[in-house]
Amino acid sequence: MKDREILHSSVVTYVVQGFMALYFLYPLALSRQGVDLVRTGWLMSAFFLATTLVRPLGSLCTERLGVWRTLLLSGLGMGVASLGLAVPGSFSLLLAVRLLQGGFYGVYMVGLTAYQALVIPPDIRGAAFALVSVGYVMPQLTVVPGADFLLSRGWLGVYLAQAPLWGFACAAAAFLVPRELARERRPREDWGSWGELRRLSGLVPLLVSLLLFALVNATGLQYLPSLAGEKGLSASRFVVGVALAALGVRLAGSRFMDSCAKRMGLLGGSVVLMGGAGLAALEAGSDGALLACGLLYGVGMGFGFPVVLALIPDLIPPRLRPKGVALAFFAMDGGWIAAPLAVGYLGRFAGLEGAILPIMGLGLLGGGAVWGFGWRPLCRRRRGEEESGDGT
Template structure:
């Protein structure tokens, strides 16, 4: 019996992983964009909100466009082209001034900044055997968070040295990511490509995938509360910004420390049950926030939903890759990413609507939404297993 471990993963995957870590280590602009708009550009809060909305709309479309292009032009060309476009948009945004110019450039940045996600997910599906995909996707999730943790520290320091340094570093690492992939990761898209007319409409005809997307959107609406409603709710409970920041830092620390220890074990489990379990734990973590009154309690709930996030990390893309036809891996990954982004976009709408009703209603309601997502995944676990058990090995060419 052959034992499959992370050492069995092909070299192109590790180069993709390395490029992802490099890119995320320099991902400085997005977390500090709203601060830059207010403090450097001098925009009012409504103006900054309008720019962030333009960025979010571009990001929402980015997943779908990148997935479609990855299936037609190739994974490598889509990823490298998207990263070069991201670099250019970073430079232009850093030099732009005035609300119309900044908003238009922010939209273009949002439209390109997520290109690497569907392309990367499709590359993993092409290059990695199905038995190793949960481990590979888990490692990619870990690498993204490892790089992001570094970016959070470096971004604050670079912001103190001027906005241009922040935009310049982010643009440089996007180019570095493109260079690593172009040089070391072969094109993996099936030679024939998707049939004419195939694309997002193929996903609309796939009821099982639509069910996964619905669960993903619900999960995104719950998880994104961490960055939308949670800061507001904790401020009302007397948790100051420093305490909130320290509690949220626990999220990155736990992911970096725990995921490598659990990834191999989770990879051996049924992905649908793993996804349902992780979603339920995330839901429980946010539901427990109803009882938080200080920074210590907040840290405890952050730890709970972070464990759930770690569990979800490799399971969702594994399911999407298993459901997707081999010539539509990019499209399925893009639609999945857009579903999560749509849920995240709804998060502040849901959260701010429930916030005035009190913490019990707010966090219990969100906990129920997450639980519904977990139950939905369990309901389709059988059909997912039945369909993916008949999946044929992927035929690929490396060129």
């Protein structure tokens, strides 16, 4: 993969994650409009529910239409759907808009991740994905503080008007993907079957880790800022800390991700660290404490997400990657769907802080269990293969 292609891939990633990051403060915006936690949970969850349901469609689009057309059409869909937020309407209308946004976003992400998995060679996979994943972090340093600024001044309409602009920018970013890679030259039967995918070694710990990673991340990035705002603290300070640490890790720590065995170990440890930092953030009483918790959380997220992106092609052969990407993101979407609903319904009885607590605890304990019983035996086996020259 050429340096220019890595840069272009990072830019495309930044644009689509800018669209996503805009909604990290959506629960806070809804709270200030008087929307209760349960309805907020459904509006947040609907986006990821739609994203989950369209993953197989995203795989099919990538195989049939190619990456470039998939990104262009789904980006246009994100922009058009987001125009609905500018129209005053009922809860049902908002729910429909969120479902459409999530559906087009899901197709876009399958196409983008499949493209990255297909063109990045194994020998630079850890470092390349660390650089590409900088695009996932930068919106947290740019889009989220901007959204916080607008909401703190009561400019809700301006905040919501950004959504279609980010959607259409995603469509424009498709032109950074080489068109000659738009349609893969493989007959349909060459892409393998779902049955073959299910039999792959390491698939189960990967999917469980992705579910826990997403459950913790969805709660931390979307609801810890809202909790901070309720306490009179900065709503964006935790997210900025997360982004700063994650950016530093991805720029300076890529050498720690240079083998499959290391990547397996890092994924398990990342979930544990994020859960622990999230628990600490619940006790933060100042913006400085929130920033410190965000920095700790960001170290885990900084290693975790590029490792996720790299492990998908590590464990899944090229002919199964469109389906593998769809299934991996299906697992991550599960966490993003469940977290808002869990927070919404638990929050009815325990309040927002009491709803966040068990989710972070699950990340801490569940991540440790998956590492001990899932990744650790696989790490030992893969390390032996790498030392003998048989691994990636």
